[in-house]
Amino acid sequence: MSELTERMDTYGADTAATMERFLNDEVMYLKCLHIFSKDSGFTDLSSALEKKDYTEAFESAHMLKGVASNLGLTPLYDKICILVEALRRQDDANTAQQYQNICTEKERMIKILLK
Amino acid sequence: MSNFSGKRLILIVDDNQINRLILCRILSDEYDILQAGDGSKALKILAQYADSISAILLDLIMPVMNGYEFLDKQQANRQMSAVPVIVTTQREGTESELNALAHGASDFLSKPYNPALIKQRLANLIKLRETAAFANRIGMDELTHLLNRESFYMHTEELLRNHPGIDYDILCTDVESFRLVNDAFGDDTGDRVLCCLAHTLKSCVSTGYVCRFSGDVFIAVLPHRTNYQTLTAIVDKKMRDCLVQAELKLKYGIYPIDDRSLPVRAMCDHARIACKSIKGKYGTQIAYYNRSLDLCLTEERRMTVEMGPALQNGEFVVYYQPKYELATERLSGAEALVRWQSPKRGFMPPDKFIPLFERNGFITQLDIFVWTTVCQELRKWIDSGHHPVPISANLSRVDIYNQNLPDIISNILAQYHLPANLLHMEITETSYTDNPKQLIETVTKLKQRGFLIEMDDFGSGYSSLNMLNEVPVDTLKLDMRFMKYRTLGGNAGNILFFIMNLAKWLETTVVAEGIETRDQMLFLRSLGCNYGQGYYFAKPMPLKDFQALQINSSCVFPQSQKEADISEPVHNLLSINEVWNMDSDFNRIFNDFIGALALFEYQDDKLLLIRANAPFEKILGYSRAYVGESLTTILCVENPQHFQEELPHAIQTGQPLRENFYTIPMKDSIVHIQLQVISRNTHKTLVLASAQSNLLQQENSPAKQA
Numbered sequence: 035m036s037e038l039t040e041r042m043d044t045y046g047a048d049t050a051a052t053m054e055r056f057l058n059d060e061v062m063y064l065k066c067l068h069i070f071s072k073d074s075g076f077t078d079l080s081s082a083l084e085k086k087d088y089t090e091a092f093e094s095a096h097m098l099k100g101v102a103s104n105l106g107l108t109p110l111y112d113k114i115c116i117l118v119e120a121l122r123r124q125d126d127a128n129t130a131q132q133y134q135n136i137c138t139e140k141e142r143m144i145k146i147l148l149k
Numbered sequence: 150m151s152n153f154s155g156k157r158l159i160l161i162v163d164d165n166q167i168n169r170l171i172l173c174r175i176l177s178d179e180y181d182i183l184q185a186g187d188g189s190k191a192l193k194i195l196a197q198y199a200d201s202i203s204a205i206l207l208d209l210i211m212p213v214m215n216g217y218e219f220l221d222k223q224q225a226n227r228q229m230s231a232v233p234v235i236v237t238t239q240r241e242g243t244e245s246e247l248n249a250l251a252h253g254a255s256d257f258l259s260k261p262y263n264p265a266l267i268k269q270r271l272a273n274l275i276k277l278r279e280t281a282a283f284a285n286r287i288g289m290d291e292l293t294h295l296l297n298r299e300s301f302y303m304h305t306e307e308l309l310r311n312h313p314g315i316d317y318d319i320l321c322t323d324v325e326s327f328r329l330v331n332d333a334f335g336d337d338t339g340d341r342v343l344c345c346l347a348h349t350l351k352s353c354v355s356t357g358y359v360c361r362f363s364g365d366v367f368i369a370v371l372p373h374r375t376n377y378q379t380l381t382a383i384v385d386k387k388m389r390d391c392l393v394q395a396e397l398k399l400k401y402g403i404y405p406i407d408d409r410s411l412p413v414r415a416m417c418d419h420a421r422i423a424c425k426s427i428k429g430k431y432g433t434q435i436a437y438y439n440r441s442l443d444l445c446l447t448e449e450r451r452m453t454v455e456m457g458p459a460l461q462n463g464e465f466v467v468y469y470q471p472k473y474e475l476a477t478e479r480l481s482g483a484e485a486l487v488r489w490q491s492p493k494r495g496f497m498p499p500d501k502f503i504p505l506f507e508r509n510g511f512i513t514q515l516d517i518f519v520w521t522t523v524c525q526e527l528r529k530w531i532d533s534g535h536h537p538v539p540i541s542a543n544l545s546r547v548d549i550y551n552q553n554l555p556d557i558i559s560n561i562l563a564q565y566h567l568p569a570n571l572l573h574m575e576i577t578e579t580s581y582t583d584n585p586k587q588l589i590e591t592v593t594k595l596k597q598r599g600f601l602i603e604m605d606d607f608g609s610g611y612s613s614l615n616m617l618n619e620v621p622v623d624t625l626k627l628d629m630r631f632m633k634y635r636t637l638g639g640n641a642g643n644i645l646f647f648i649m650n651l652a653k654w655l656e657t658t659v660v661a662e663g664i665e666t667r668d669q670m671l672f673l674r675s676l677g678c679n680y681g682q683g684y685y686f687a688k689p690m691p692l693k694d695f696q697a698l699q700i701n702s703s704c705v706f707p708q709s710q711k712e713a714d715i716s717e718p719v720h721n722l723l724s725i726n727e728v729w730n731m732d733s734d735f736n737r738i739f740n741d742f743i744g745a746l747a748l749f750e751y752q753d754d755k756l757l758l759i760r761a762n763a764p765f766e767k768i769l770g771y772s773r774a775y776v777g778e779s780l781t782t783i784l785c786v787e788n789p790q791h792f793q794e795e796l797p798h799a800i801q802t803g804q805p806l807r808e809n810f811y812t813i814p815m816k817d818s819i820v821h822i823q824l825q826v827i828s829r830n831t832h833k834t835l836v837l838a839s840a841q842s843n844l845l846q847q848e849n850s851p852a853k854q855a
Contacts (some may be wrong), residue, residue: 055171055262057756062174066167075165096210100239101167103261 038147043142045109050136052106063105064148070101074138076137085128091129098136113139120130129141156181157275162191162219163208163237168675169259172206175264176271190215191223195229203275205234206267207254209245220252224264225523233274237262290361292416293347298368301360305370307457309409315355316373318405321420322350322384325398325428327365332393345391346384346399356672366424368417374404377721400424402440422446440847444490449505454493456502456511457652460518467522471541471687473673474705474855480698484575484682485523485542486689487515503545512545519543520561523572526692528565530699538704539574540601546580549587555594569599575626577605581616590619603660607648617655625652629663630684651832654725723829728835744839749780750825751800751834754793756780756824761836768820768842780838784820800834802827818842827833 035043038060042049056063075098082091095118102111117132158181163169169184176182183198185191188211195202205223209216216236224230235256236249246257256270290297296304309317323790324330324346331339341367350359350367357371374380381401387399402424404416423438426445454543459465469483480518488495506512548554562569574595580588592602603624604616627648652659661673664683673681687698727733728748739746745765749756758776761769769775769783781789792808799806806824830834 040705051261051263055175055264057174057264059174062170066170069167069170073165073167093210093212096239097165098258101165103172103239104168106261 036065043147044133045107045143047147048108055104055106064106067147070105071140071148073098073101075101076140080133085132086126088121088124088126089092092118095121107143110136110139112144158203158593159182159271160191160194160197160198160202160232161186162186162188162205162211162216164209164211164405168208168237170260172267175267179268180271184284185597188216188219188222189218192229195223199226199228199232203234203278204271205232206258207234207236209236209249215250216249219253220249224253231278233278235270251594272602281795284296284347285308287829290347292343293361295347295351295367296358296360298360299360301358301362301370302417304358305413305416305604305756308370309406309413309633312545313409316370316405316639317370318403319420320369320371320377320401321362321368321404321414321417322346322369322422323400323402323428324365325400328391330395330397332684334392336390342388342392346388349384351386353383362421364510366421377401381434383773387436391546399434400427401435402426402438403435410787411704420445436609438653445779452502453511455493456506459489459491460514462660464492465515465534465692467519467526468691470682470683470689471695471698472680473672473686475661475678475681477705478670479705480538480702481680482538483540483695484689485519485540486621487519507545510547511552512547516543516545516548517561517605520558520572521672522623524561524567529566530696531567535699535708536704538570538699539571539573539601541575542575543605544576544580546772549580549584549591554591555598558600559598570601572602573601575605576601576622578607578616581620585616585619589619592622596621599613602659612780617651620655624658624660626660627662627678629665629822645673645678647675650844653677656830656833681754724824725828725830725833747757747838747840748835749838751796751826751836754797756796756836758783765840767841780822784809799824800836803829
């Protein structure tokens with residue numbers, strides 16, 4: 035167990051499958067995490083929700099969901115899924131809160147994995 | 150494209166950099182990768198590299214142009230649609246996946262990526278596509294419906310991979326002189342023979358594959374056999390049934406696969422080398438590959454590298470083999486032969502390198518070198534106050550394809566101010582076999598420039614007689630070793646006599662090569678052979694020795710054309726061609742004439758019957774067995790002395806000769822014969838006879854009175 039994988043476990047990531055996907059290349063994994071933490075997809079999602087452009091919001095959330103799954107960030111992935119499914123149903127009642135939950139989870143992820 | 154490493158190329162289309170990074174990380178070991186951030190960029194890349202891209206990994210939801218739009222545009226283009234697409238989706242039900250398939254995608258993968266699954270699906274898809282493309286495009290040989298070379302390689306690789314415990318052989322077979330079949334019986338028959346051979350081989354190779362490798366070469370992979378007698382016997386029998394008019398000789402080369410790490414291509418090369426090693430070897434049908442055959446190939450490659458510098462460094466040397474006039478045993482010329490004195494390999498005779506140079510084209514340079522050297526030496530010889538004998542030099546069958554050849558040779562002669570009759574050109578019969586039209590054209594051009602053409606190794610090919618009809622040669626060269634070899638039954642004398650006679654009709658001279666004994670020389674002389682060369686006279690020798698020989702010999706020098714004309718006065722009422730052309734006026738009259746006419750050849754003081762017309766046959770109570778018999782024998786003349794005394798004079802002067810014969814077959818009649826020389830050249834004299842038969846009761850017999 036490396037320091038990184040320990041922290042991934044602490045965060046609740048799908049460590050084993052993710053490391054296999056990255057061919058145990060931790061440097062590259064961290065690089066991807068950094069890119070993801072600053073992904074414009076998050077701000078695109080936020081502004082689309084503000085504009086109530088749910089199509090664009092869905093596309094952004096969908097993309098984030100795919101990347102989160104590839105990075106094995108299960109807790110964040112779960113929060114994104116809730117918003118994606120709401121947008122797919124065109125149920126916009128709680129989207130602001132759902133987005134907020136994503137941001138909180140993202141911050142927690144950054145704190146644990148990228149400190 | 151130069152940045153690619155030669156692996157298969159794939160295109161990754163995803164708007165997210167992280168997804169692309171992950172896919173690249175997973176796939177870059179096995180593939181070269183192109184990336185696009187949206188569908189529109191992907192289309193541009195695809196348009197440029199459609200031929201090279203093996204597969205596309207496509208994300209569906211992207212800005213600018215999404216995956217569905219990309220698929221629609223890609224599928225609409227014939228070339229681009231050939232590239233298979235795998236869409237990457239998220240695990241969220243089948244709707245988007247079905248949608249993607251409906252838009253033309255071949256497969257789908259879901260996020261998060263599973264590296265093993267991605268690699269396997271991609272590999273499967275690419276293989277499927279390539280196999281299908283192969284099978285459709287170039288898998289089969291159109292004529293025989295066997296596999297072609299490329300697909301044979303592929304199938305054999307697979308066979309060997311799937312059966313590691315079974316020993317296999319690669320078998321190569323080749324029809325000797327297949328061109329003969331096409332030439333003699335037509336291309337359709339040739340094709341039929343190839344199909345028959347293909348079918349037979351396929352039926353003999355039940356577990357394995359057979360392919361048509363090229364032209365008349367077939368290659369098979371089959372489980373190892375300790376002997377191939379049964380297989381070759383079956384194939385030989387089938388081929389005899391297939392083509393009854395001629396016996397086809399098949400050669401087999403076998404490589405028992407002992408090194409599976411070799412590419413199949415190299416295995417096939419081994420079998421082909423083995424097969425080639427027995428080409429033209431009578432009585433040997435099967436050869437196995439061994440390393441020494443490979444060494445030959447390596448040696449040839451080395452020689453190919455060294456030949457150019459060797460020519461520059463003066464390693465090629467011209468030798469001269471003296472030629473003698475048989476009647477007088479006087480020196481009358483020489484044949485120029487090239488030797489390679491290599492510092493590495495020592496002294497090499499032509500058979501060690503000429504076949505290689507003919508294949509790689511270097512022969513033309515070497516021939517030009519020989520012609521130039523010969524002319525240079527002739528000039529020096531003349532300038533030093535000597536009288537030269539003509540030298541014959543080879544004209545390779547490869548040279549005849551060179552359009553500029555007559556100019557090249559003429560220029561060399563002009564450079565040294567030599568007449569064309571001092572340099573004879575030797576061509577081989579195989580040149581005719583290769584390309585008759587080209588040979589006739591080249592020879593005709595050379596003859597127009599005054600060169601004498603010699604046909605080397607006459608009788609060693611298959612088309613001799615037909616060729617003589619078409620190629621205007623001046624001299625036939627016969628190889629005595631060849632005659633011995635080919636006439637184990639003891640017909641050498643007959644065949645030689647036939648060829649000498651043929652040469653007389655064609656007005657060509659004959660040179661016998663390879664004369665080793667005095668007996669051979671005397672025999673050839675008695676048959677009328679003009680010239681000879683061989684160890685009985687002299688071996689090929691360096692220039693200095695040949696020059697010394699010329700100084701110490703009494704030589705026969707070539708006559709100028711004028712002298713030749715004066716020495717042979719010719720009485721021709723008719724050209725020989727007129728006699729032999731079936732549609733000529735002479736022949737029409739001869740055949741339809743109401744009176745009896747016959748054509749004789751004057752030889753050794755006798756008149757030998759060539760042809761007779763119908764009325765003549767009637768007079769004689771004619772039987773065709775008389776052709777070749779003498780006039781006096783045919784007529785059963787009781788007392789031919791008077792006639793025999795008169796005949797030579799009449800032939801010499803060309804005056805008509807009248808004679809009355811009392812003959813045995815027609816005891817009650819007298820035959821009045823009138824003879825007239827109608828055509829004469831250096832070797833042949835033709836005499837026309839007209840005849841009339843009268844019953845004895847009507848007149849007294851002048852023959853009896855005489």
